[in-house]
Amino acid sequence: MRYRAYARALLPALLLLTGAAPSAPAFDLVPLGVNGGVEEPTSAYHITARGARSGVMCDAGTLAASIDQARRRGRYPRAASRQEVMTSISAYLITHAHLDHVAGLVLASPDDTKKDIMALAPVNQAIADHYFNWSAWPNMGDRGASPRLALYHYRDLEPGGPPTAIAGTGMSVTAYRLSHAGSPSTAFLLQNGSEALLCLGDTGPDAVEGSTRLNELWRAVAPLARQGRLRGIVIEASYPDPVPDARLYGHLTPSWLGKELQTLRGMVGDDTRMKALPILVTHIKPSRTSRSSRVDVSRQLKDLGFFNFIVLRQGRAYAL
Ligand SMILES: [Zn+2]
Structure with missing residues (x-):
């Protein structure tokens, strides 16, 4: 009996060591907008470290x-009012300055x-130049056209640089460059202690962009995925297949995402880990035709098999 008690006491530690234990969620994600344009609400992901009072928005196309x-x-x-939710956002992480990723931030400012x-x-510069410039909107930032109302403090992140702490959130962030039809876009790697969550902005496939940005990003996060510390990847699939490469305009389809x-x-080299990794698909552009592109993208992802695709729904809560 003593052996059995001993084994019972030891089991959780063993499971933890082998990585077989289901780990408690480390992040809460509420997608506020999941569309990639044409129809609102567009890209905005509210991410909070589990148990923290404040979080971040990864993009703010809607707010x-x-x-x-x-x-x-x-x-x-826990929040009674919109104001309390807004106050609980410590920082905006903006992947790129296209309107469908910043409109909510500008309008709610x-x-x-x-x-x-x-x-x-370059993304902060574009926001200062094109939105908070007293022409498109009052200058709510602390750069550019005077007077500067300085409600927002621009913080430039060094690509691939050391993690930057985000005050009050229990999280740090590292920015990685992406290529979006040749213009700069960003992937943010958020870390809560040992655990990580990746939030990508718009990106085309390396082969079409003539780029190595995604390859470099995968290389950077593969060790985290291998160790079971990567809790999810928020990534786009803008159009259902088929789309000619020349008409991707810096986006992915299910086949390119695959x-x-x-x-x-x-790079991960561990299919069990890779199969379990939540691939949180978003930024689907509503179709010009009558068929729903969301239905098509979901079916095409399912047909790819292997990966744990989850097509994000607006206003749902995801524990990761
Ligand atoms: Zn977009």
């Missing part, structure tokens, strides 16, 4: 109205509280 909608659905149990906008230098993930799979 105020979508927060209200998520509140009505009970996604913010008059009601916002002081925050950091964390992005690669090819890119096969590259990551090769």
